[in-house]
Amino acid sequence: xxxxxxxxxxxxxxxxxxxxxxxxxxxxxxxxxxxxxxxxxxxxxxxxxxxxxxxxxxxxxxxxxxxxxxxxxxxxxxxxxxxxxxxxxxxxxxxxxxxxxxxxxxxxxxxxxxxxxxxxxxxxxxxxxxxxxxxxxxxxxxxxxxxxxxxxxxxxxxxxxxxxxxxxxxxxxxxxxxxxxxxxxxxxxxxxxxxxxxxxxxxxxxxxxxxxxxxxxxxxxxxxxxxxxxxxxxxxxxxxxxxxxxxxxxxxxxxxxxxxxxxxxxxxxxxxxxxxxxxxxxxxxxxxxxxxxxxxxxxxxxxxxxxxxxxxxxxxxxxxxxxxxxxxxxxxxxxxxxxxxxxxxxxxxxxxxx
Numbered sequence: 001x002x003x004x005x006x007x008x009x010x011x012x013x014x015x016x017x018x019x020x021x022x023x024x025x026x027x028x029x030x031x032x033x034x035x036x037x038x039x040x041x042x043x044x045x046x047x048x049x050x051x052x053x054x055x056x057x058x059x060x061x062x063x064x065x066x067x068x069x070x071x072x073x074x075x076x077x078x079x080x081x082x083x084x085x086x087x088x089x090x091x092x093x094x095x096x097x098x099x100x101x102x103x104x105x106x107x108x109x110x111x112x113x114x115x116x117x118x119x120x121x122x123x124x125x126x127x128x129x130x131x132x133x134x135x136x137x138x139x140x141x142x143x144x145x146x147x148x149x150x151x152x153x154x155x156x157x158x159x160x161x162x163x164x165x166x167x168x169x170x171x172x173x174x175x176x177x178x179x180x181x182x183x184x185x186x187x188x189x190x191x192x193x194x195x196x197x198x199x200x201x202x203x204x205x206x207x208x209x210x211x212x213x214x215x216x217x218x219x220x221x222x223x224x225x226x227x228x229x230x231x232x233x234x235x236x237x238x239x240x241x242x243x244x245x246x247x248x249x250x251x252x253x254x255x256x257x258x259x260x261x262x263x264x265x266x267x268x269x270x271x272x273x274x275x276x277x278x279x280x281x282x283x284x285x286x287x288x289x290x291x292x293x294x295x296x297x298x299x300x301x302x303x304x305x306x307x308x309x310x311x312x313x314x315x316x317x318x319x320x321x322x323x324x325x326x327x328x329x330x331x332x333x334x335x336x337x338x339x340x341x342x343x344x345x346x347x348x349x350x351x352x353x354x
Contacts, residue, residue, distance in 0.1 A: 006348045019343060020289070023335035031328050040318050052313020053306035059313070061196050065267065067298075067305035068200045069094070069259035073283030074301055075211055076255030078292040080248045082215065083228040087249060089135060089150030090256040091280025092157030093128040097257020098264040099161055100127030102180060102271040105187035106169065113186040120187060120261055128257020129250040131157060136249035140242040158276055165272055179272035189266035200262035204298075207255060212294040224248060256280060278326075282308075285333045304329065 032042035053063050073090040080087040100123035138144035165178040189198050215221035227234040235241050263275050290296040311325035
């Protein structure tokens with residue numbers, strides 16, 4: 001008898017649900033084991049994690065707020081991945097969007113909200129989109145692998161942000177801390193009805209609807225899917241492949257840049273290094289968990305945002321390392337990717353010949 005891999009004639013019924021559920025159970029089980037190895041209560045630790053993310057009103061609001069930038073970045077990444085353009089640069093595009101929005105806020109500190117907020121949105125989207133256009137141009141003109149170029153550009157964008165807050169834009173009264181001056185009230189995205197929830201949530205809803213409609217009901221969406229499935233065939237059909245690459249990267253960069261604006265304006269109210277919390281990298285996990293579906297990306301973003309908030313609670317209650325959340329994210333992604341194998345293939349026992 002020997003084991004062999006056999007391709008299924010049809011995908012496993014309900015495979016997506018079972019794969020996701022199994023991946024979550026597996027990854028949470030390993031996380032509980034890691035807590036036990038540190039001398040912590042495994043079940044108690046998971047309860048602290050859940051309660052810190054979803055069990056109280058204040059924690060739930062924190063989870064929703066953290067899901068906003070993750071959702072926008074994940075939405076952009078999903079658009080690029082739909083065409084099989086592997087944009088790993090949402091983190092850098094997020095940083096450039098934050099820089100663009102900050103420039104507008106600092107340059108026009110006396111402008112009313114009706115002028116400065118639209119300008120900040122425009123600058124953030126243009127900065128993120130233009131930065132994403134660089135690897136798109138390198139791919140189409142010089143055949144540079146976009147995984148490498150987008151990943152390397154992340155470091156350039158983050159270090160550029162650091163240069164600004166440590167140098168030209170540093171607030172003189174910050175007591176040595178790297179940060180800009182606080183934005184004017186007009187440049188701050190306010191709360192909804194006086195709550196901690198801000199109007200960035202509405203931006204998320206509108207962006208999700210627009211991307212869903214674009215991918216499902218427009219010619220552009222069809223061309224993206226067709227080009228991603230067969231690039232050579234799309235060129236043969238005279239689809240503008242290079243222009244499509246530029247378009248999806250610009251859209252992804254604009255969405256990530258908008259996320260940078262919202263985090264900088266609504267949450268921090270100024271530019272400082274702490275805005276770079278790895279949301280662009282988490283967005284990659286979110287896009288894969290949601291299978292690139294704009295509607296389910298919201299659920300995946302909410303779940304992983306809750307994971308971040310819950311791990312912060314774990315740090316306070318059980319003194320676990322900050323890297324524990326990154327370990328859990330990695331376990332979830334690897335478990336989902338490994339589980340997708342069984343949706344297409346199955347393992348069979350076969351008798352040896354002779």
